[in-house]
Amino acid sequence: MVEKGIWKDWRLHAIVFGLVILTEAIGTHQFSVGPGVILLLPMLYAMVIGLILFFTPVVKNKQSKNAEPLIVLGVTLLIAKIGVIIGPSIEGIIEAGPALLLQEFGNLGTIFLALPVAVFLGMKRESIGMTHSIAREPNVGLIMDKYGFNSPEGRGVMAIYIFGTVFGAIFLGLISGFLATITPLHPLSFAMASGVGSGSMMAAASGSLIAAFPALEQDIIAYAGASNLLSLSTGLYMSIFIGLPLTEKMYNALSKRKESKKNAVKKGA
Amino acid sequence: MTLMNNIQEWILLLLIFGVISAIGNWIGYGILPLAAVPGMIVLILVSLAGLILQKLLKVNIPSVAYVALIGIIISLPGFPGSETVVRWTTEVNLLALATPILAYAGIAIGRSWTDFKKLGWRSVVVAMLVMVGTFLGSALIAELVLRMQGII
Structure with a gap:
């Protein structure tokens, strides 16, 4: 997993060090959009500035490559921290077990929300790959395995994977605080929802919640962390047995309806 | 290694x-x-x-x-x-x-930016809805169960 000598890439570490000092010094800022609040966290600035630096001579291709294993190691530290928060609150987690388990089915929400829109926008079988799950690594593997790399489904899942890689954390970080302040749902429900199965997305989504509801920090981290672990371990099976078959069925129904509507219009004209 | x-x-x-x-x-x-x-x-x-x-x-x-x-x-x-x-x-x-x-x-x-730029606006719209759908779907179910259990 880790290539040798990445620790010697002082340039990369110095850039990140500088980014951390700068962004933590700027601190968290928030602004209101209607009744909701959008939170801007240091981690979000750090990601955006890091991305911008990639296009300057400061970051070379070597740094960009070397940065990947550090994400993995950083996430293990983050998970370790979440572990020692879950430990002392284990009773609460077990008590909330039913909610934690059942909310995993909420991940299927993408099919009901995104699939109809994808079909409406004129997408064909791409939409199956796109909307069957949140498209992290295990799901990309599943689709490639089932339909092949050059299939429309494969192209679809890659599109969401790429969007998620580049903007997933930023997007979830922005909407989680906003949705938690604008909807009547409890922040702890959103904490559970933050565990979508990606370390950086979970960090950004739960980070916004912590910034908006600092009194609930420990519970937010414990719920988000536990839910993320569940998503990591059950997510793939959820897709194999429920998500993907359901997406296929709904896609067939939706595209048939679209076809018959089209024909009806033609006949009418 | x-x-x-x-x-x-x-x-x-x-x-x-x-x-x-x-x-x-x-x-x-x-x-x-x-x-x-x-x-x-x-x-x-x-x-x-x-x-x-x-x-x-x-x-x-x-x-x-x-x-x-x-x-x-x-x-x-x-x-x-x-x-x-x-x-x-x-x-x-x-x-x-x-x-x-x-x-x-x-x-x-x-x-990944070159790949990202190739995505059309339709893909970006769908991608955002995928994330919102997953996130809100889970939050809704969690809310329901947590309330039924009296935790929140």
């Missing part, structure tokens, strides 16, 4: 990451680096143990699962020394760990 080489590289990288986040932990959350050092060392050791365990046990489970499990066990009430573990690690803010992760991620994702 042997396991020993791997371990050496992991230790060095985790230490670099630890130093960077300890400084962020100080600037952003006002916790002096010296106060955060014991907790940071605990977290590094937990990570290291998980990474090594994953290599040693040839079962196909991601290393983060081991890391989480070890972290949970050593902080369980009643586990010897768990109070110390909790007290020390409280000095390391979660957000201070997340900032360097996303800084490295920002630098790394630059290479």
Whole structure:
């Protein structure tokens, strides 16, 4: 997993060090959009500035490559921290077990929300790959395995994977605080929802919640962390047995309806 | 590459990451680096143990699962020394760990930018809805069950 000598890439570490000092010094800022609040966290600035630096001579291709294993190691530290928060609150987690388990089915929400829109926008079988799950690594593997790399489904899942890689954390970080302040749902429900199965997305989504509801920090981290672990371990099976078959069925129904509507219009004209 | 080489590289990288986040932990959350050092060392050791365990046990489970499990066990009430573990690690803010992760991620994702630019607006709309759908779907069910249980 880790290539040798990445620790010697002082340039990369110095850039990140500088980014951390700068962004933590700027601190968290928030602004209101209607009744909701959008939170801007240091981690979000750090990601955006890091991305911008990639296009300057400061970051070379070597740094960009070397940065990947550090994400993995950083996430293990983050998970370790979440572990020692879950430990002392284990009773609460077990008590909330039913909610934690059942909310995993909420991940299927993408099919009901995104699939109809994808079909409406004129997408064909791409939409199956796109909307069957949140498209992290295990799901990309599943689709490639089932339909092949050059299939429309494969192209679809890659599109969401790429969007998620580049903007997933930023997007979830922005909407989680906003949705938690604008909807009547409890922040702890959103904490559970933050565990979508990606370390950086979970960090950004739960980070916004912590910034908006600092009194609930420990519970937010414990719920988000536990839910993320569940998503990591059950997510793939959820897709194999429920998500993907359901997406296929709904896609067939939706595209048939679209076809018959089209024909009806033609006949009418 | 042997396991020993791997371990050496992991230790060095985790230490670099630890130093960077300890400084962020100080600037952003006002916790002096010296106060955060014991907790940071605990977290590094937990990570290291998980990474090594994953290599040693040839079962196909991601290393983060081991890391989480070890972290949970050593902080369980009643586990010897768990109070110390909790007290020390409280000095390391979660957000201070997340900032360097996303800084490295920002630098790394630059290479996906060409692929990203090729996505049409339709894909971007659908991608956003995929995320909102997953997020809201889970939140709704969690809300329902937590309320039925009387937890919230």
